[in-house]
Amino acid sequence: MNSIAENIAALQSGLPVGVTLVAVSKFHPVEALIQAYDAGQRHFGESRAAEMVEKAKSLPKDIHWHFIGHLQTNKVRQIVPYVSLIHSIDSVRLLKLVSDEACRAGRVIDVLLQAHVADEDTKTGFMPDELLQLAAGYDNAVFPGVRICGIMGMATNTDNEERIVADFKLLKKLFDHVRNTPAGADGRFSVLSMGMSHDYPMALQCGANMVRIGSMIFGERQY
Numbered sequence: 001m002n003s004i005a006e007n008i009a010a011l012q013s014g015l016p017v018g019v020t021l022v023a024v025s026k027f028h029p030v031e032a033l034i035q036a037y038d039a040g041q042r043h044f045g046e047s048r049a050a051e052m053v054e055k056a057k058s059l060p061k062d063i064h065w066h067f068i069g070h071l072q073t074n075k076v077r078q079i080v081p082y083v084s085l086i087h088s089i090d091s092v093r094l095l096k097l098v099s100d101e102a103c104r105a106g107r108v109i110d111v112l113l114q115a116h117v118a119d120e121d122t123k124t125g126f127m128p129d130e131l132l133q134l135a136a137g138y139d140n141a142v143f144p145g146v147r148i149c150g151i152m153g154m155a156t157n158t159d160n161e162e163r164i165v166a167d168f169k170l171l172k173k174l175f176d177h178v179r180n181t182p183a184g185a186d187g188r189f190s191v192l193s194m195g196m197s198h199d200y201p202m203a204l205q206c207g208a209n210m211v212r213i214g215s216m217i218f219g220e221r222q223y
């Protein structure tokens with residue numbers, strides 16, 4: 001097996017300029033993250049609040065922590081001091097809560113709206129029409145603690161590449177559309193987070209500028 005550093009170097013060399021690699025380190029020990037850090041990696045993705053906070057406390061402060069998992073409302077306060085970008089805003093209620101907690105902590109937090117396009121019940125996120133509705137009526141003054149920076153999504157978990165590409169194309173279309181609404185208007189709206197280990201080349205072809213890759217870097221997760 002290649003080392004974590006080799007995996008990162010190989011991935012980075014294949015990514016177009018302007019694409020951010022988020023190393024998804026959930027369930028991997030701090031030692032693995034240090035290897036990635038020493039190889040130059042600065043963006044890490046975590047899916048559990050307590051785990052992210054633990055790691056953030058023990059690792060260098062110039063790391064950007066991305067929260068990519070389903071965010072429970074009672075965990076928001078915990079991650080607010082540490083998180084750089086929350087990818088997984090999946091309801092107006094959560095958006096409001098993150099904004100309120102950020103204000104309380106004297107922060108403004110960058111977030112992505114998670115869109116549900118996969119053909120599965122298990123993936124959370126706004127349905128496309130809900131997302132467009134939120135974006136069209138968005139009032140920044142109602143959510144002063146957040147900045148909407150883009151869209152995150154996952155393709156259907158399938159071997160059918162046509163289906164995967166169709167999902168990514170829909171995410172790109174939503175991204176382009178929201179950019180021209182009040183929610184995309186503050187100039188920060190620029191991130192299209194899509195693509196994981198098994199499907200990121202297709203995501204890149206469809207316009208992703210942030211990819212979230214775990215197992216290709218760190219190996220299989222031990223749950």
Ligand SMILES: *Cc1c(COP(=O)(O)O)cnc(C)c1O
Nearest residue numbers: 024068196197198212213214215
């Ligand atoms: C776990 C996870 C990933 C990374 O998955 P890999 O298959 O290990 O690359 C990416 N995005 C989200 C939302 C995840 O939960």
